[in-house]
Amino acid sequence: MKPNIAAAKAALSHIEMDESPVTIRNKSRDFFWYSPVLKAEMDHLEADFVVNPKSEAEVIEVLKVCYAHDVPVTMRGGGTGNYGQAMPLAGGCVMHITGMNRIKEIGQGYVIAEPGIIIKELDAELKEKSGQELRMFPSTYSQASLGGFVAGGSGGVGSANWGALRDLGNINRLRIVTMEAEPRVLEFTGEELHRVSHAYGTNGIITELEMPLAPAYDWVEMFVRFDTFRAATEFAGTLTKEPGILIKLASVYGAPIAHKYFQRVKAHVTEDDHLCGLMVAPQSMDGFLTLLARFDEGEVIYRSDDVVWDRHPGPIYEYGWNHTTLRALKFEKDLTYLQVRYGGDVDKVMAASEAFADKLYMHLEVMREGGGISFAGLPIVQPMSKAELDQLVADHEAMGCMIFNPHRYTLEEGGRQSADQRQLDFKREADPKGLLNPGKMITWDEPDFDYSDMYSYKGILPKP
Numbered sequence: 001m002k003p004n005i006a007a008a009k010a011a012l013s014h015i016e017m018d019e020s021p022v023t024i025r026n027k028s029r030d031f032f033w034y035s036p037v038l039k040a041e042m043d044h045l046e047a048d049f050v051v052n053p054k055s056e057a058e059v060i061e062v063l064k065v066c067y068a069h070d071v072p073v074t075m076r077g078g079g080t081g082n083y084g085q086a087m088p089l090a091g092g093c094v095m096h097i098t099g100m101n102r103i104k105e106i107g108q109g110y111v112i113a114e115p116g117i118i119i120k121e122l123d124a125e126l127k128e129k130s131g132q133e134l135r136m137f138p139s140t141y142s143q144a145s146l147g148g149f150v151a152g153g154s155g156g157v158g159s160a161n162w163g164a165l166r167d168l169g170n171i172n173r174l175r176i177v178t179m180e181a182e183p184r185v186l187e188f189t190g191e192e193l194h195r196v197s198h199a200y201g202t203n204g205i206i207t208e209l210e211m212p213l214a215p216a217y218d219w220v221e222m223f224v225r226f227d228t229f230r231a232a233t234e235f236a237g238t239l240t241k242e243p244g245i246l247i248k249l250a251s252v253y254g255a256p257i258a259h260k261y262f263q264r265v266k267a268h269v270t271e272d273d274h275l276c277g278l279m280v281a282p283q284s285m286d287g288f289l290t291l292l293a294r295f296d297e298g299e300v301i302y303r304s305d306d307v308v309w310d311r312h313p314g315p316i317y318e319y320g321w322n323h324t325t326l327r328a329l330k331f332e333k334d335l336t337y338l339q340v341r342y343g344g345d346v347d348k349v350m351a352a353s354e355a356f357a358d359k360l361y362m363h364l365e366v367m368r369e370g371g372g373i374s375f376a377g378l379p380i381v382q383p384m385s386k387a388e389l390d391q392l393v394a395d396h397e398a399m400g401c402m403i404f405n406p407h408r409y410t411l412e413e414g415g416r417q418s419a420d421q422r423q424l425d426f427k428r429e430a431d432p433k434g435l436l437n438p439g440k441m442i443t444w445d446e447p448d449f450d451y452s453d454m455y456s457y458k459g460i461l462p463k464p
């Protein structure tokens with residue numbers, strides 16, 4: 001059915017709407033442009049209109065009206081996703097949720113909040129009122145929403161201790177609204193959480209979250225310098241494994257990343273230096289320094305509780321995760337990146353580092369995983385064509401590395417290249433017309449897709 005945009009807009013005229021074409025364009029975009037492939041595919045995309053609901057009742061109304069008029073709905077929180085997750089492939093309505101930003105309850109070990117709250121603001125309130133903080137947050141802390149993190153993110157600062165967002169216990173409860181003639185409100189816990197977490201809003205809209213908390217600390221943020229990439233990687237891995245030392249971040253920046261792209265760090269390193277970026281709880285500093293002393297090399301060149309640098313480098317987490325790529329892109333706009341899982345084996349990381357030395361600079365984030373650790377890579381990749389990028393992905397896979405391809409806009413290609421049956425089953429139930437963020441779940445549109453080439457959604461708005 002053809003969407004009746006005019007009728008939907010008229011029926012929703014009492015809900016706050018953005019009218020300015022510039023705002024509509026801006027709210028139709030995210031950080032898709034990190035990928036030259038997605039930039040070419042998605043730059044022209046634009047919603048027909050943008051609504052800004054302030055309550056669950058308004059969300060329900062938007063969904064009901066859009067369902068009646070066959071209008072696609074794509075959710076937007078902070079709009080910081082990388083895979084074009086929040087971009088409306090088929091136009092229609094973008095629902096911007098940051099006006100729905102109340103904290104409903106803070107308890108011992110948990111918080112209940114609305115999805116549009118900005119994570120940094122939530123954390124500030126948590127610290128002030130209860131001495132607690134979120135277990136993990138994306139490095140886009142100051143812009144990203146809580147709902148956007150759960151619907152589009154995977155982990156981040158805190159994963160060095162708590163693992164990935166989808167690991168059991170890292171989300172307590174989600175409240176969801178469906179896209180039907182009469183939208184239903186459902187509460188998910190346990191196995192049901194996987195239906196909608198990291199589903200890009202393709203099968204339900206999150207209107208409330210209960211998230212677990214940890215005690216808040218004045219984390220000591222540090223840069224530690226190493227002569228070799230192997231030494232930096234081994235140290236970061238060992239530190240993350242050490243059960244008694246509480247950390248929140250363990251990043252590794254292979255040379256010459258720090259010297260080339262970290263403006264305020266440059267004066268303190270050479271182009272051959274490899275750095276770890278770390279957040280360690282203050283009470284764990286003695287254990288941390290003892291561990292560091294056991295390594296032959298490793299020199300703390302910056303610590304936030306004793307700043308001797310002329311220029312403050314800012315928060316260390318804004319050097320890690322995908323901020324590393326962002327810093328590099330500020331210097332060389334044609335660079336790009338990959339998302340790689342090497343597992344917990346340092347030798348595999350080293351093999352990849354050597355095999356692709358002429359194509360990328362290594363950047364790792366160490367995470368806890370399944371009782372051990374895993375090295376997640378976000379290497380900075382030299383400018384290359386789509387065909388070369390595809391080859392680089394294939395070469396990593398041939399080495400046994402898992403790629404979460406950031407040059408694709410679908411859940412499956414950005415994930416494990418296979419259907420998530422729980423998400424698909426729930427979409428059948430909750431979005432029978434397929435109007436939620438259309439084109440992002442391949443198995444909904446083309447169950448037999450074979451992944452031999454990039455998926456191309458047939459309903460995508462034509463390029464002008």
Ligand code: FAD
Pocket residue numbers: 030031074075076077078079080081082085086097115137138139140143144145146147148149150151152153154155156157199200201202204205206207321322323326437
């Ligand atoms: P958006 O981009 O607005 O939305 C993300 C997805 O969620 C979209 O598909 C959207 O449709 C959907 N969505 C939003 N709200 C809802 C809702 N209420 N109900 C249902 N669906 C919804 N990601 C990480 O996981 N870890 C990182 O450390 C990290 N670092 C980053 C650093 C940089 C510099 C950049 C550009 C990106 C980074 N990301 C990271 C990706 C992104 O910032 C995070 O995933 C972030 O949490 C997304 O939040 P957001 O509010 O901006 O979501």
